[in-house]
Amino acid sequence: MASTDGERRFMPVPDGLDGMRLDQAVSRLFGLSRTAAAALVEAGDAIVDGQPRPKSDKVSAGSWLEVTLPPPPGAAVALAPEPVDGLRIVYDDDDIVVVDKPVGVAAHPSPGWTGPTVIGGLAAMGERIATSGAAERQGVVHRLDVGTTGLMVVAKSEVAYSALKRAFKEREVEKRYSAVVQGHLDPLRGTIDAPIDRHPGRDYKFAVVSGGKPSITHYDTIEAFPSASLVDVHLETGRTHQIRVHFAALRHPCVGDLTYGADPTLAARLDLTRQWLHARELSFEHPTSGERVRFESEYPSDLSHALAVLGDGW
Incomplete structure (x- = not known):
């Protein structure tokens, strides 16, 4: 039975799956449909020995498999405060907060991502963020990749959110x-x-x-x-x-x-x-x-x- 908690799972490829296609192996291991397993692989949520692979790649027994399972249908994205090591506030006022984002931190929560986020880190610091935007991206006007470090600005007021979204667009x-x-x-x-x-x-x-x-x-x-x-x-x-x-x-x-x-x-x-x-x-x-x-x-x-x-x- 596949897990429904949306967490990452780590394991070696069993001997019995040696030589099997990656999407088929994921389907067998976690009880997913072949279509769901293929979509998961194509989204980069099945990593073999530290690297994303095409769904048609054959897996070898003993290779290290890392899979991020999807959350259950209708599951809400967690927005709980979450302290983030290394997240530093560069500037802060009533309208905006500028942060220096460390590596390994996403801008905001998303399905399949269980690691730290800028939004969760700011909430843990007691920062009030604008409510504009999708629920999991409130206040976010631009993003950095998880593996990219550096500066991000987040809107704290609704006026700032609208103005910054326009400024980025223009x-x-x-x-x-x-x-x-x-x-x-x-x-x-x-x-x-x-x-x-x-x-x-x-x-x-x-x-x-x-x-x-x-x-x-x-x-x-x-x-x-x-x-x-x-x-x-x-x-x-x-x-x-x-x-x-x-x-x-x-x-x-x-x-x-x-x-x-x-x-x-x-x-x-x-x-x-x-x-x-x-x-x-x-x-x-x-x-x-x-x-x-x-x-x-x-x-x-x-x-x-x-x-x-x-x-x-x-």
Whole structure:
């Protein structure tokens, strides 16, 4: 009988399932229909040895399987206060709160995600958040990937929510990121203008796709290392995984980003378990005062360590 609590489950692949398709193995193990198991795999909720795999991939006995089971039909997404280690408030007033998000933290709760969230962390700190938006995303006007660190602004008042949503839509918010990408970009400074949408064969990924949503990324190489480059990135649009997808499309994926084709050997040598990507600066017009405000975030320790290793000759 499949669990209905929406929790992650970890286990080795049993001998009896050796050589079976991944979706079929998940179906057998958890009592899901083949269709439900395939959808779960395509959503990236079945990980084999630390990596998402296509549903048709064969599993091997002893491989480590991590599965996030769906919540029961109609289950509400938990919004309980949840302290988050490393979540730091950079700025706070009656209308907005700006946080420095650590790695491994989602912006808000969602089905299948049982880890910490920015919204839960703010609630645990006693912060009052705007009620505008979907129940699980109240106050959230933009997001960062779980594996991306850096600055996020969350609306506390309804006026701020409306004003910030409009500002993001109208591209009036300046978002600057630092990224370390593999190899050396040519040209060293440029613009990537390529539409993005869901990956045609991998639902958990995005890709440059004809007919996708317009997506524009500006970049400038700050420092070149033997095997990688530190780049300053300015987003003109804000698509899901935009920076990761655009640099992967140039065959210069973010270092450590195994989902988008990064070299696992280089990631291991740099002790990276996620993409080297950090939301470094955030600037926008304050929703009530009208004053232009700007915030900065230092690199977290894992990214600083990787830079130091690269600087030593990697």
